[in-house]
Amino acid sequence: MSENQLWTKGHKIDAVDLVNDSGESFDLRYQINFIKYFEDVIDPALHVDVTLQDTNGLINKIPIRSGNPVRIRLSHPSQDDILVLELIVTNISNHIIDQKRESYTLTCETIGALSNHTNRVWTKFKGSIAATVSKILNEKVEGKINTVDTTSNTCEFYGNYRRPFKVISDLCRKAIPNTSSSEVGNGGTAGYLFYETQDGYNFRSIDLIFGEEPEVEYLMTPYKQGLDVSNNFKLSSQPNLRGSHDIIKKLRSGAFSSSNWYYDVLTRKVHFYNFKGGDYQLGNDDELKPVEYEKPYSRIILGTIDKGTTNKDADGVTIDTPQDQARYQAQASARYSAMFSQILDITVPMNLSLRAGQVINVKFPDLNTGEPQDKNSPQSGKYMIAKLSHEFGNSAGDFTGLSLVRDSFTINE
Numbered sequence: 001m002s003e004n005q006l007w008t009k010g011h012k013i014d015a016v017d018l019v020n021d022s023g024e025s026f027d028l029r030y031q032i033n034f035i036k037y038f039e040d041v042i043d044p045a046l047h048v049d050v051t052l053q054d055t056n057g058l059i060n061k062i063p064i065r066s067g068n069p070v071r072i073r074l075s076h077p078s079q080d081d082i083l084v085l086e087l088i089v090t091n092i093s094n095h096i097i098d099q100k101r102e103s104y105t106l107t108c109e110t111i112g113a114l115s116n117h118t119n120r121v122w123t124k125f126k127g128s129i130a131a132t133v134s135k136i137l138n139e140k141v142e143g144k145i146n147t148v149d150t151t152s153n154t155c156e157f158y159g160n161y162r163r164p165f166k167v168i169s170d171l172c173r174k175a176i177p178n179t180s181s182s183e184v185g186n187g188g189t190a191g192y193l194f195y196e197t198q199d200g201y202n203f204r205s206i207d208l209i210f211g212e213e214p215e216v217e218y219l220m221t222p223y224k225q226g227l228d229v230s231n232n233f234k235l236s237s238q239p240n241l242r243g244s245h246d247i248i249k250k251l252r253s254g255a256f257s258s259s260n261w262y263y264d265v266l267t268r269k270v271h272f273y274n275f276k277g278g279d280y281q282l283g284n285d286d287e288l289k290p291v292e293y294e295k296p297y298s299r300i301i302l303g304t305i306d307k308g309t310t311n312k313d314a315d316g317v318t319i320d321t322p323q324d325q326a327r328y329q330a331q332a333s334a335r336y337s338a339m340f341s342q343i344l345d346i347t348v349p350m351n352l353s354l355r356a357g358q359v360i361n362v363k364f365p366d367l368n369t370g371e372p373q374d375k376n377s378p379q380s381g382k383y384m385i386a387k388l389s390h391e392f393g394n395s396a397g398d399f400t401g402l403s404l405v406r407d408s409f410t411i412n413e
Contacts, residue, residue, distance in 0.1 A: 007078045007232045007349035008397035014073035014082065016050065018089070020062045028052060033103065034393030035072070037085075039356035041195045041386050044165040045113035048072065048087060050106040051094070059092075059104060066090060070108050074392060078232070079352035083198060088114055110196065112143035121159030121167045129155045129175045133168055133194075133203045140164040144200030149208055150178040152188055153328075168194050168203065173332040177205035190328040191335035197355045204357055206335055210407065214361040214382055218348055236399055237347040239364075241379060253337035254299030260330040264305045271305065275330040301333060338407040344383060350390055350398035358385045362404065382406060 013035065016028040033051040040046075050070070058064060072085040087108035095104040119140045125132045129151040137145050141164050153176045159167060172192040179188040191206045220235045250256060260273045274297065344362065354360070364380045383404035390400050 007076070007351060008236070008399065010077045011350065011392050011398045012075045013392060014075055015071060017071045018062065018064060019069045021065065021068070024062075026058070026062050028058070031055070031058060032393060034391060035074070037074075037083075037390040037392075039195070039197050039388050041193045041356050041384075044116070044169065044194050044196060044201075045109050046196045046198070047090075047113075048085060048108045050108060051103065052106070053101055053103050055101045057102070059095075059102065064089070064092065064106070066092060070106070072108075074352075076350055076352050076398065078350055083352055085198070086111065090114070110143055112141045112196070112201070115140065115142045116163050116165045119164055120161045121164055122161050124156075124158050126156040127154055129153060129171050130203070133171060136164050136168060137201055141201070143196070146197065146200035146202050148203045149192070149205045151175045151192075151205075152178040165194070172203075173336075174328065175203075175205070176328060177207050179207070189335055190332040191339075193357065195356055197357065198352075199355065202357060206339060209357055209359065209384055210382075212359045214359045216351075216354070216358075217361040217363060218346065219363045220365060232349045232351070234348075235346050236349055239379075240345040242343050242345065250337070250341070251298040254297070254301065254334060255337040255341065257297045258299040258301055258330060258334065259297040260301045260303070260333075262303050262305045262329065273327050273330050275327075275334055301330065303329060339384075340386075340405050341407050342383075342405065343386075344379070344404040346402050346404065347399050348402065350400045352390065352400075354385060354388055354400060354402070356385050356388055359383070360385060360402075360404070 013029055013032060016032060016035075018026050018028055020026065028050075031052045031054050033053045035051070036049040038047050038049075050072075052058075066089050068089045070085075070087045070089055072083075072087065074083040074085075076083075085108075088111055089106050090109050090113065091107040093105050093107065096102060121136060121140060125135070130148050132155060134145065134148050137143075137148075153174070155171065155174060162170075172194050174190065175192040176190050177188040177192075188205075189207050193202070193204050193206060193209070195202055195204075216233070218233050218235060219231075220239065254275070257274070257276045260275060262271050262273070263269075264271060346362065359382055361382055362380060383406045385402055386405045387403035388400060390398075392398065
């Protein structure tokens with residue numbers, strides 16, 4: 001990483017090699033218009049859009065077809081290592097033809113996205129959820145595994161010929177972090193994220209992510225000075241804060257409170273669990289949780305007790321009660337709703353070292369003085385990167401777009 005070099009320029013497309021159906025390799029670098037790279041914590045697969053300005057009719061001469069392998073090598077001063085992507089063309093879109101050229105976009109994904117559609121999970125699983133996820137990824141999905149957070153609960157189930165990504169995504173709502181090995185102080189809350197970054201696949205606890213300390217801080221330039229694109233850690237455009245005050249949406253999702261009714265198909269009994277909010281971790285503002293809306297409960301959730309997701313002792317005897325299962329499932333629903341309480345969209349100088357699921361710090365200036373505040377404003381503080389995009393080839397420069405989320409505001413103390 002070169003912090004002395006301006007990150008709004010300096011990218012290099014080292015290779016874009018496509019292999020056709022006959023096994024021949026073609027260099028597409030000189031037909032590239034731009035490349036966009038995407039990661040998202042609610043998407044199991046990263047993807048890359050390669051837009052070409054084709055003046056040689058390569059799409060038919062090569063020819064370029066869905067299923068062709070593509071190898072991309074990208075370098076940038078924000079990251080020491082070259083970004084190497086082994087991808088497959090999964091779609092060709094936006095195909096426009098004029099007299100002298102044609103343009104089109106190749107949507108490319110990792111081989112794991114394709115193996116997800118060609119494999120099925122059918123065997124029986126038991127044991128910790130983290131171990132099950134690792135086993136499915138190793139046996140059914142091609143690609144690297146980056147991080148699988150440990151889980152405290154077990155799950156016994158049959159795959160029922162579902163796709164691997166579907167099985168793992170379902171386990172996200174049932175997994176509870178092993179807080180004995182973490183810094184989470186409020187006890188484990190059900191709710192995990194399954195996503196892919198340039199490092200590989202991740203199965204991460206929301207609790208554990210939100211409990212991490214930020215390694216990067218971005219500062220918004222005071223308004224009176226104008227936006228500063230000469231600093232690698234200052235915002236390059238006006239931020240967009242959205243979705244944080246929609247109380248109707250929060251009431252519908254049960255973010256403040258919910259009444260959860262779960263039916264036990266074995267005992268034919270209904271178990272109730274009433275949920276009231278949750279502990280905030282990326283902010284500290286409990287006052288923005290309106291107590292007057294906690295009762296009556298704004299959402300009623302109906303479901304069945306999942307007997308497969310139970311903690312068992314050494315003899316295999318279930319030690320969870322039906323109420324515990326209802327609580328876990330209610331926690332997961334509320335956790336996902338609260339995670340997007342505050343959404344902040346920003347653009348920064350390109351930084352290839354950032355990852356989806358990473359916690360960063362953002363600091364805003366005081367509106368009166370224009371200087372960074374000694375005490376955090378309601379918008380300042382820790383955020384998790386929910387989505388990121390890198391754009392190579394933009395005439396305006398090299399930039400990274402970030403969609404940041406957190407579960408509360410920060411208040412001055």
